[in-house]
Amino acid sequence: xxxxxxxxxxxxxxxxxxxxxxxxxxxxxxxxxxxxxxxxxxxxxxxxxxxxxxxxxxxxxxxxxxxxxxxxxxxxxxxxxxxxxxxxxxxxxxxxxxxxxxxxxxxxxxxxxxx
Amino acid sequence: xxxxxxxxxxxxxxxxxxxxxxxxxxxxxxxxxxxxxxxxxxxxxxxxxxxxxxxxxxxxxxxxxxxxxxxxxxxxxxxxxxxxxxxxxxxxxxxxxxxxxxxxxxxxxxxxxx
Numbered sequence: 001x002x003x004x005x006x007x008x009x010x011x012x013x014x015x016x017x018x019x020x021x022x023x024x025x026x027x028x029x030x031x032x033x034x035x036x037x038x039x040x041x042x043x044x045x046x047x048x049x050x051x052x053x054x055x056x057x058x059x060x061x062x063x064x065x066x067x068x069x070x071x072x073x074x075x076x077x078x079x080x081x082x083x084x085x086x087x088x089x090x091x092x093x094x095x096x097x098x099x100x101x102x103x104x105x106x107x108x109x110x111x112x113x114x115x
Numbered sequence: 116x117x118x119x120x121x122x123x124x125x126x127x128x129x130x131x132x133x134x135x136x137x138x139x140x141x142x143x144x145x146x147x148x149x150x151x152x153x154x155x156x157x158x159x160x161x162x163x164x165x166x167x168x169x170x171x172x173x174x175x176x177x178x179x180x181x182x183x184x185x186x187x188x189x190x191x192x193x194x195x196x197x198x199x200x201x202x203x204x205x206x207x208x209x210x211x212x213x214x215x216x217x218x219x220x221x222x223x224x225x226x227x228x229x
Contacts, residue, residue: 034217045220046217046219103218
């Protein structure tokens, strides 16, 4: 049972435009969410996080939105740059005693930003 | 960048042989994790450690064991490698642990089991 889902395997956007990456989760007890970026042959790099007590967190060009009622979060990148081309993973933690706070990752979305 | 190294970075081995992957950190963080990444699955937790000699199982722990005798080192052992364990393995560390702490990842080890 996939508790964290990224339903779009890939996304292509033009340089300068907005990139929106989506993530859905099923466990309503998740209380902390993160986004990671991964380049080929490298480890995931932390981008931004959000606690369930907030609905928005912003860091430079990156903004994460959390909609708890819909169990949905999204990552907005504005403006998109070619260097943003990578695989993006969302992850969630919390989840009550059955999860003990370990990170559960989505499958990833490959973003391509075209010059 | 978090001071995390993994060794080896690449390994090819044969079915049935034992394999040990090493994760080394210079951050003195308490929590360490081992994940595997496979197409269509994202990253899945194998084992984690919340202190020296304190470890617990993750989502996909069958066929793997771990040891942590020092704060800085976390070893992942495949007692008898199988082709299904061909994967990319990532180590991660965090300072304060779950549920709201951020994990930082090493560069990964690509393991191929023939």
